[in-house]
Amino acid sequence: MKNIKAFIFDLDGVLTDTAEYHFMAWKRLAEEEGISFTRQDNEQLRGISRRDSLKLLLKGRRLSEEKMQELMDRKNGYYREYIKAISEKDLLPKAADLLNDLKARHYKLALASGSKNAPQVIDRLGIASFFEVIVHGGSVEKTKPAPDLFLHAAEKLGVAPQFCVVVEDAKAGIDAAKSAGMATIGIGPPERVGAADLIYPSVADIRLGDVS
Ligand code: B16
Ligand code: MG
Numbered sequence: 001m002k003n004i005k006a007f008i009f010d011l012d013g014v015l016t017d018t019a020e021y022h023f024m025a026w027k028r029l030a031e032e033e034g035i036s037f038t039r040q041d042n043e044q045l046r047g048i049s050r051r052d053s054l055k056l057l058l059k060g061r062r063l064s065e066e067k068m069q070e071l072m073d074r075k076n077g078y079y080r081e082y083i084k085a086i087s088e089k090d091l092l093p094k095a096a097d098l099l100n101d102l103k104a105r106h107y108k109l110a111l112a113s114g115s116k117n118a119p120q121v122i123d124r125l126g127i128a129s130f131f132e133v134i135v136h137g138g139s140v141e142k143t144k145p146a147p148d149l150f151l152h153a154a155e156k157l158g159v160a161p162q163f164c165v166v167v168e169d170a171k172a173g174i175d176a177a178k179s180a181g182m183a184t185i186g187i188g189p190p191e192r193v194g195a196a197d198l199i200y201p202s203v204a205d206i207r208l209g210d211v212s
Contacts (some may be wrong), residue, residue, distance in 0.1 A: 001183040001197055004211055005163040007102055008153050008177075009131075010047070011113035013169030014187050014203060015095045016125055018083060018115075019046060025078035026057060029071060035059070043192070047170025049114060049143045050076065076117070083117065086124040094204035099130045101208065108132055110153040112166070114143040114173075133157050145172040147180035154180070165211060167203070169193065185211075 013019040030037035045053040110133040118136035133156040140148040166177035186193025
C-alpha cells in the first residue's frame with residue numbers, strides 16, 4: 001500500500017452498526033414468510049444489495065417479480081422503522097477521531113455504501129461534512145461485489161484507483177475494491193475480510209502508520 005491519497009469508507013458495519021438492523025428486518029420478514037433465517041445466514045448478506053440479499057434468503061425458491069418487490073419493500077419498511085432511532089451516538093467508537101485525523105493529514109475522503117438508505121443514515125449520524133464525495137446504492141446500477149460504486153467514488157474524487165484505499169467490513173466489498181484496483185482495509189474477522197491488504201477488528205484499531 002503506497003502513495004495513498006484517498007480513503008473510501010463503507011458505511012454499514014464500518015462507521016455504524018446498521019448491519020444489526022438489516023439482520024432484524026430480514027429476520028422479521030423471514031419469520032412472517034415461514035423461512036428459517038439465522039445470524040449465520042445473515043453473514044452471507046453483508047454488503048450485498050437488497051435484491052441479492054432476498055435471493056439468498058429465499059434459498060432457491062422462485063417467486064414472481066411482483067412478490068419479490070413486495071418482500072423487498074416490506075423488509076425496507078422494517079429497516080427504515082429501525083433506523084429512525086439512529087443518532088450521532090451510533091457512530092462507532094473512534095470513527096470521528098479517525099475521520100478528523102485523516103482530514104488533518106489531507107487525505108481525500110469518500111463514503112461509498114451499497115445501501116439506498118445511506119443518505120438517511122448519514123444524516124442521522126451527522127457525518128456528511130467529513131466527506132467530499134458520497135455515493136450509495138442509488139448512484140450506480142451494479143453495487144458490490146461489482147467495482148462500479150468504488151470507481152464512481154474515485155472518479156468523483158479525482159483520484160486514480162491505485163491511490164485509493166477502501167475500508168470495508170464485507171467480503172463482497174473487499175472483492176469490489178480489489179476488482180476496482182484499489183488497496184483494502186478489512187474490518188472484522190479474517191474469515192470474512194481475509195483477502196484485504198490490512199485487517200483490523202474495528203475502525204478504532206486502524207493504525208495510519210501502516211497505511212501511508
Ligand atoms: P438497502 P454498505 C449495504 O450497505 C449493507 O451492508 C447490506 O446489508 C445491504 O443489503 C445493502 O447495503 C443494501 O441496503 O436495502 O438499504 O439499499 O455495507 O455497503 O454500507
Ligand atoms: Mg458494510
